[in-house]
Amino acid sequence: MADFRLDDFLPWQLAELADRVSRGLSGLYRDKFRISVAEWRVVAHLSQAEKVSVREIHARVRMGKWQVSRAAQRLESRGYIRKRTGRTDRRLVELSLTPKGRAMVNEIIPLALEYEKELLARVSGKREAKDLIRSLLRSMEASN
């Protein structure tokens, strides 16, 4: 009995690690741009494609629809993104970066990539590390 150490338990370690990494990363853009993690994820995803619907971000980034919606509201009010009703399907809301938003993303992304690089530099076998995480993540896909 009681041969259980929480701090040696993988689920706890993962939660703790993810939390610290997330906080560390958000420190890179929080002060300067005053955006939250949810907002960062939205603009980061927007950097990949021109026009993206709320629905697509919800599906891809696994954020709640309402979370995307509210993040988009704040981002629009700050002038980082633009919201427009879809042309073919008028239920959709197309999100796209404004020049200001594009500038912000272009500033944050190098910092984010550098952060990831430093993170991986702390462990031996960087490629194995990313592969491992990806592998674990994939194996959890079913449990949606």
Added chain:
Amino acid sequence: MADFRLDDFLPWQLAELADRVSRGLSGLYRDKFRISVAEWRVVAHLSQAEKVSVREIHARVRMGKWQVSRAAQRLESRGYIRKRTGRTDRRLVELSLTPKGRAMVNEIIPLALEYEKELLARVSGKREAKDLIRSLLRSMEASN
């Protein structure tokens, strides 16, 4: 520009993985015992030692003091733990499992260990996996 895929970005992958693992794990005890993740962490830590103060859990498990405090309240009201004022230092609150709480922990822990085992079975190199996570976690310790 825009050569950035959020779903290939390690911090996001970690956050996503941790979230899924946490949800999967909590499914093991949520329905049966109606306890939250925070409450599970408290009783799990209590399983290691007889009497533990709120302060110690706060420091070890990295939960906010108030979070521990509220979790302890709920756990006590359900009869899983007992709260008593410290003898030498009367500011401290000593938490300890009741027999009912002990029984619950003894039921959950094997399930939790099995869950961890299945998780690791999904990747090659189980030991390397745990070592990698631990290594990353340790390297983040400074950024408290």
Added chain:
DNA sequence: TGCATATCGTTGCAATTGCAACGAAGTCAA
């Protein structure tokens, strides 16, 4: 065409969370 059903995004509301402030208790030095 018309009606039932599904989907998209938003919002109201309740539950949860985090912070800061608080009272209680302890420590230390004058």
Added chain:
DNA sequence: TTGACTTCGTTGCAATTGCAACGATATGCA
């Protein structure tokens, strides 16, 4: 012993979050 300072745990309150329901739009079948 007293008084300033620290630490512990709790709580009030505001911000955030998640869910469910909603209006608007689209789709599919009779």
